[in-house]
Amino acid sequence: MLNRFKQAVVDSFIGAIALGYVLAQAILHFVNIFASPVAGWLSRKQYGGLMPHTATLPGFSPQDALPDAVRFFVLLLVWFVLLRWLYFKPHKKEIPD
Amino acid sequence: MQKNFVWLDKITCENADVKPPLRNILAESHISAITIAVLLFWSLNAAFHALWSPLFRVAKYLFTAVAILGIPYSGTITFEDRVMLFATISYLFSALVSFAAAWLLARWVYGDGPLRSLSRYSNRIARKNHA
Numbered sequence: 522m523l524n525r526f527k528q529a530v531v532d533s534f535i536g537a538i539a540l541g542y543v544l545a546q547a548i549l550h551f552v553n554i555f556a557s558p559v560a561g562w563l564s565r566k567q568y569g570g571l572m573p574h575t576a577t578l579p580g581f582s583p584q585d586a587l588p589d590a591v592r593f594f595v596l597l598l599v600w601f602v603l604l605r606w607l608y609f610k611p612h613k614k615e616i617p618d
Numbered sequence: 619m620q621k622n623f624v625w626l627d628k629i630t631c632e633n634a635d636v637k638p639p640l641r642n643i644l645a646e647s648h649i650s651a652i653t654i655a656v657l658l659f660w661s662l663n664a665a666f667h668a669l670w671s672p673l674f675r676v677a678k679y680l681f682t683a684v685a686i687l688g689i690p691y692s693g694t695i696t697f698e699d700r701v702m703l704f705a706t707i708s709y710l711f712s713a714l715v716s717f718a719a720a721w722l723l724a725r726w727v728y729g730d731g732p733l734r735s736l737s738r739y740s741n742r743i744a745r746k747n748h749a
Contacts, residue, residue: 541655544653545656
């Protein structure tokens, strides 16, 4: 049952499309791990004037990278598990009788 | 013989337990081609979003110039202009990153640029379907 489902997912390209999309998402989240703190710092600098002066805004904060880091690792894990399940299959040679 | 996946037929393994490298799996399972296509699409989408606001502003300026038959008033840089500039730079960065990711993946998997890789890939798929 599970093997038939796997075969159907592979043969219908649904697995390839899903894995391709997840890989693209993971790549962009990886880049955002480094870009998010810079973007956060820039937007705080840009729009900080709109906030009341009583609130103190942090400057460059590496914590901004945390959501993207979590997303990247979860997506990569899901991607690798699915890839291993669907496509990592050692070639089995036919043994003649 | 147990039905193996199509991509595995192309990989020659002497040992039955040998697993093909990740690069071959990505190439033969169509995953890398789809990833490259998705990244290129996102890159184009981000580039379009980046250029939309400045082009709209330019068009508005030109139409106003034609309508009043003169040079429209353009004051100092406002807060709105700064927001638009910030959004444009963000979108341009996204476009650049997506394209760079597509290029790197294409170079690693196919040894070629993203567009040429996709073109060769579509030719291969067409040949396979034709056969």
